[in-house]
Amino acid sequence: MLRKSVVATMTALALAGAGLVAAPAATAAPVAAASYAxxxxxxxxxxxxxTYGKASKxxxxxxxxxxTATGTVTVKVGKKSVKATLKSGKATVSLGKLAAGKTKVTATYAGNASFKASxxxxxxxxSKASAKTTVTAPKSVKVGKKAxxxxxxxxxxxxxxxxxVKGKRVNFKKTVTVKAGKTVKVTTPKLKKKGTYKVTTSFKGAxxxxxxxxxxVKVK
Structure with a gap:
């Protein structure tokens, strides 16, 4: 051990005397950290x-x-936005009861460090829900009276x-608003002629x- 030390010292002195310097020990180059896109x-x-009245999903x-994508999605319909967390890359979002017709729905995935947004x-x-009307009218009224x-x-x-209302010298028409299925009443003008009058009701809703x-209605 002493002999090796002496030899090393003598070698260093010899190099120094010759104007030479021993090369320093090599150092390892730094390793760059891995990056993932x-x-x-x-x-x-x-x-x-x-059908109208049922919630859309x-x-x-x-x-x-x-x-497998992770994170959250935001579903927007009209002015309403609903967030949901992905499970196995999927999510089901309730949109509530929408109006009859066609409505645009937009789903946005937020993305994260591992997955890009999309x-x-x-x-x-x-579709419109079915509706039917129930009409109640007197079977007969006295001439000159209203129905x-x-x-x-x-x-x-x-x-x-x-x-x-159509009949002898009568051509009556009136439109009223129906709210939440409540019963509405319409009174005809005086039915001054005897005979049979036809009463037609037509409903239209959004x-x-x-x-x-x-x-x-019979007038007698």
């Missing part, structure tokens, strides 16, 4: 068709080029009811199908 994603959204799927749109289709017509629309429908019914 976020994976691209594709978002899709679908909404099943429903949006099914959102986020597919990543590699791995979005997609779909159309929510809500009161009562109209009720099923399923708490809202809209307009038009009552038309969220319900049209309904029509005809009854007869």
């Amino acid at each position: 976020a994976v691209s994603t594709t978002t899709s959204v679908s909404v099943a068709k429903v 949006a099914v959102v799927s986020v597919k990543a080029k590699a791995g 979005s997609a749109s779909a159309t929510a289709t809500v 009161t017509i009562k109209v009720k629309v099923s399923k708490k429908a809202a809209g307009k009811v038009t009552v038309t 969220n319900h199908t049209a309904a029509k019914k005809t009854v007869k």
Whole structure:
């Protein structure tokens, strides 16, 4: 051990005497930290068709080029926005009860450090609910008297009811508003001629199908 130390010292002195310097020991180069780019994603959204009065649901799927996307999605319909957390790359979001017709639905995946953001749109289709009218009218009235017509629309429908009365020298028409299926009353003008009068009620609503019914009133 002493001999090796002496040899090393003599070698260093010899190099120094010759004007030479021993090369320093090599040092390891620093290793750069590994970096990973976020994976691209594709978002899709679908909404099943429903009838007015039932809640609509949006099914959102986020597919990543590699791995399974994680994080949250935001579904927007009209002025309403709902957030949901992905599970196995999917999420189901309740949109509540939408108006009859077609409504745009947009799903946006926020993305994160591992997955890029993406979005997609779909159309929510809500068909009108069926409606029918119940009409109550007197079977007969005395000549020169008025008749009161009562109209009720099923399923708490809202809209307009038009009552038309046709008969001898009478061509009466009046439109009234129906709210939440409540009964509305329409009074005819005086029926001055004997005979049979035809009373027709027509309902139209934004969220319900049209309904029509005809009854007869006898004036005697």
